[in-house]
Amino acid sequence: MATAQELFDDLIMEHLARPEVSMGRMFHSEGLKVNGKIYAFLSKDRRVVLKVPAARAAELVEEGTAEAMVMGARRMREWVALRVPDETVWRRLLSEAATYVGGSSHR
Structure with missing residues (x-):
C-alpha cells in the first residue's frame, strides 16, 4: 500500500496535467x-486536506471518511482531512x- 505522501504525489501529477491547475x-x-x-494539500501529519461544499464536508x-478541520478553536466548514x-x-x-x-458558483 502506498503511503499518504506517495499517493498524494501521484494524484498531484494527474491534476497538474490540467492547464488550470498549479501548485501553491x-x-x-x-x-x-x-x-x-x-x-487540496497534504498536512504536516500526512492527511489530505481538501475544500468541498459545507454539506459535502x-x-x-x-x-467516517474524513475529519472536520479545526484551526485554533474554529471549525472550518468547507475543509476536511x-x-x-x-x-x-x-x-x-x-x-x-x-x-x-474552480466552479463559477463558488464564492
Missing part, C-alpha cells in the same frame, strides 16, 4: 490550486474539490 502553499504545505485557489465526516490513504476515494474527492473550488 497553504499552512506551510504544498498544495493544488485551480485558477489560483487552493483546493458534513457528509464525509458523518460517514481524509483519514486513510485510499486511491479510489482520494482521486474522487480531489476531483470533487477541484470542481467545487
Whole structure:
C-alpha cells in the first residue's frame, strides 16, 4: 500500500496535467490550486486536506471518511482531512474539490 505522501504525489501529477491547475502553499504545505485557489494539500501529519461544499464536508465526516478541520478553536466548514490513504476515494474527492473550488458558483 502506498503511503499518504506517495499517493498524494501521484494524484498531484494527474491534476497538474490540467492547464488550470498549479501548485501553491497553504499552512506551510504544498498544495493544488485551480485558477489560483487552493483546493487540496497534504498536512504536516500526512492527511489530505481538501475544500468541498459545507454539506459535502458534513457528509464525509458523518460517514467516517474524513475529519472536520479545526484551526485554533474554529471549525472550518468547507475543509476536511481524509483519514486513510485510499486511491479510489482520494482521486474522487480531489476531483470533487477541484470542481467545487474552480466552479463559477463558488464564492
